[in-house]
Amino acid sequence: MSKRTEIDVGKFKPAIVYTIYIAATPEQVWKALTTAEFSRNYFSGFAIEANLKVGGAFIARAPDGSEHISGEVIECDPPRKLTVTWNVNWPALVEKLGPTLVTYEIEPAGDVVKLTMLQSHDRDISDDILSGGRAGWLAILSSLKSLLETGHALAIKMAPPERMLAALKEMGIGTP
Amino acid sequence: MDEVFKALADASRRSLLDRLHAKNGQTLNELCDGLAMTRQAVTKHLGILEAANLVGTLKHGREKLHYINPVPIHQIGERWIRKFERGKLAALSELKRQLEKRDE
Numbered sequence: 001m002s003k004r005t006e007i008d009v010g011k012f013k014p015a016i017v018y019t020i021y022i023a024a025t026p027e028q029v030w031k032a033l034t035t036a037e038f039s040r041n042y043f044s045g046f047a048i049e050a051n052l053k054v055g056g057a058f059i060a061r062a063p064d065g066s067e068h069i070s071g072e073v074i075e076c077d078p079p080r081k082l083t084v085t086w087n088v089n090w091p092a093l094v095e096k097l098g099p100t101l102v103t104y105e106i107e108p109a110g111d112v113v114k115l116t117m118l119q120s121h122d123r124d125i126s127d128d129i130l131s132g133g134r135a136g137w138l139a140i141l142s143s144l145k146s147l148l149e150t151g152h153a154l155a156i157k158m159a160p161p162e163r164m165l166a167a168l169k170e171m172g173i174g175t176p
Numbered sequence: 177m178d179e180v181f182k183a184l185a186d187a188s189r190r191s192l193l194d195r196l197h198a199k200n201g202q203t204l205n206e207l208c209d210g211l212a213m214t215r216q217a218v219t220k221h222l223g224i225l226e227a228a229n230l231v232g233t234l235k236h237g238r239e240k241l242h243y244i245n246p247v248p249i250h251q252i253g254e255r256w257i258r259k260f261e262r263g264k265l266a267a268l269s270e271l272k273r274q275l276e277k278r279d280e
Binding site: 013014021 | 200201229232234236237241243245246247250251254
């Protein structure tokens with residue numbers, strides 16, 4: 001994992017932009033986004049392991065211990081902005097689709113916090129492939145909100161993203 | 177949540193959401209293109225959609241892009257629909273879609 005990718009953030013265009021209001025402090029939202037203790041609850045058991053400095057590792061570890069996402073911190077301004085490469089470890093995925101950037105922006109909005117999640121790419125990505133992220137982020141963000149506001153994450157039953165998996169398979173990308 | 181229902185209770189605003197659903201991240205000019213609405217009307221409707229958090233904007237280079245934000249609609253679904261077993265609803269929607277397709 002020593003291979004560093006040069007990322008020019010300006011070349012990336014957001015494909016998915018989701019905003020959610022959460023009754024919490026920016027610090028709580030930041031902590032929830034960057035620590036395994038929280039992420040395991042709202043992100044289907046995945047542990048976020050983030051070395052929070054530019055160039056630091058950003059990993060989402062699956063419940064079976066494998067690295068599902070092996071990324072790197074690109075921008076880090078706690079508790080306001082975090083940009084990471086969100087590269088899913090499926091064979092040939094990054095080669096075929098290019099890197100994926102995920103940015104979280106946290107802004108105070110009165111007594112609550114406005115959290116914006118941007119998923120960006122340096123090329124056009126088909127709707128079929130984006131469909132996985134579109135559904136997944138809705139579940140993740142809603143569950144995160146519920147966890148911070150009520151102490152309980154939502155147990156959202158997710159069907160496998162068949163449309164995305166079929167599109168990836170067609171491109172020769174290895175899927176589970 | 178009142179704002180979401182009010183924003184959705186207008187066919188012009190729903191058509192703007194349809195356009196963003198078909199192609200996300202459009203400028204005001206792109207959104208106006210081919211619409212019977214004036215630019216001022218589109219701007220006004222986008223403002224209402226933005227206030228309801230159904231549309232978000234961001235600067236990309238010199239352009240201001242509009243993105244559909246389905247989070248509030250998802251929250252409505254979580255609140256009122258989830259307990260009615262989404263699986264069966266999805267099956268019914270699919271049945272409706274298939275049957276109506278055959279009529280075309």
